[in-house]
Amino acid sequence: MSQRLKRLISATLALIAPALFQAAAADSVEDFYKGKTLEMVAPTSPGGDYDIRARLVARHIGRFIPGNPSVVVRNMPGGLGVAAANYLARVAPRDGTVLHAIFQNMPVLQAIGSPGVEFDVRRFGWIGNTTDSPNVINSWYTTGVNSIEDVKTRELVVGAPGAASTSYIYPAALNALVGTKFKIVAGYPGGNDVNLAMEKGEVGGRGSNSWASWKSGHPQWLAEKKISILVQIGLQRAPDLPDVPLMFELAKNDEDRQVLTFMSADMGISRAFVTTYDVPPARLDALRNAFDKMIKDPDFLAEANKMQMDISPSTGLEAQKVAESMLSMPPNIVQRAKVLFEPGK
Secondary structure (H helix, E strand, C coil): CCHHHHHHHHHHHHHHHHHHHHHHHHHHHHHHHCCCEEEEEECCCCCCHHHHHHHHHHHHHHHHCCCCCEEEEEECCCHHHHHHHHHHHHCCCCCCCEEEEECCCHHHHHHCCCCCCCCCCCCCEEEEECCCCCEEEEEEHHHCCCCCCHHHCCCEEEEECCCCCHHHHHHHHHHHHCCCCEEEEECCCCHHHHHHHHHHCCCCEEEEEEHHHHHHHCHHHHHCCCEEEEEEECCCCCCCCCCCCEHHHHCCCHHHHHHHHHHHHHHHHCCEEEECCCCCHHHHHHHHHHHHHHCCCHHHHHHHHHCCCCCCCEEHHHHHHHHHHCCCCCHHHHHHHHHHHCCCC
16 A cells, blocks of 8 residues: 555545544444433422522423433432532432532632531532522512612611521621621521511511522512612622622722622522532533523523513533632632631621
8 A cells, every 4th residue: 555545545534533533422422322311409398489490491491302202300409519429429220320419609609618518519510500590589569678778777687598598698697798787587497488487477588599589489579679789699680680799899908898799600500400420521511501402492592481581591611610710719718708607707
């Protein structure tokens, strides 16, 4: 065989080998998922925004995964999201058959060394994020509290599921760094229980809830002005809350502003989905591609719109960058934030 022919064959193989490899990988992924049932882990009990979004994604994403597997939801409440994240890190099979609607504050809890954390968010396979809608603190209309400035001069009782929840942490941080007068009542089983407590007059507001969740879950309360949004937690104001201040904008100095910004940064992964560690790259790519296609699909968007669910998505790689960035904050800022995350501080 001539040298020229050898070079021609080598060049041809170099061109077609990647395509052959990709085709083989695609076939392998389809063969793996065909006939399988995937598990979607929701970190809460049924009801509420995390569970509702997990079920919405579960109904649609299988159509876009090669092999078209079915997806079933498994509720795993406990530790305000930590139990489900630990399950993904330590127990769940690492083969791309388990998905998880991860609590947005898991990177923060890892960064501050929160007790019980046995996961590393940097090792999860980030699939995509459905919204970057901010969290908000609200008051109930009977309190007469209509702005965050009102809470600087008068006490507002707000409810929270637990002392490690954002419903406790955000008001506590504002009390410590901004001078508000929130009185926080913790221990409710979940956010829906806090909502019922507001209606009954047990508390005058809720320490934290997703703005998207209020819009989808209680649009009538917004229409009837039964709740007032006092402050939003995120890195940019929601377009439909242009006059409500961001939490970090209330800081009195630069270091406090950095602390409150760190506590707000996880809004970039407000409702994200991950899979386990060490999933084969071809399967992780397939899950990410499926999410990206699903999030633009007319049927998915029509159902989300019918549910009045906010969809402002980001890709898996973008969500992963947000999570990783929170593990690289200056130690002094993380330490100050850690104090605010400790009950009673």
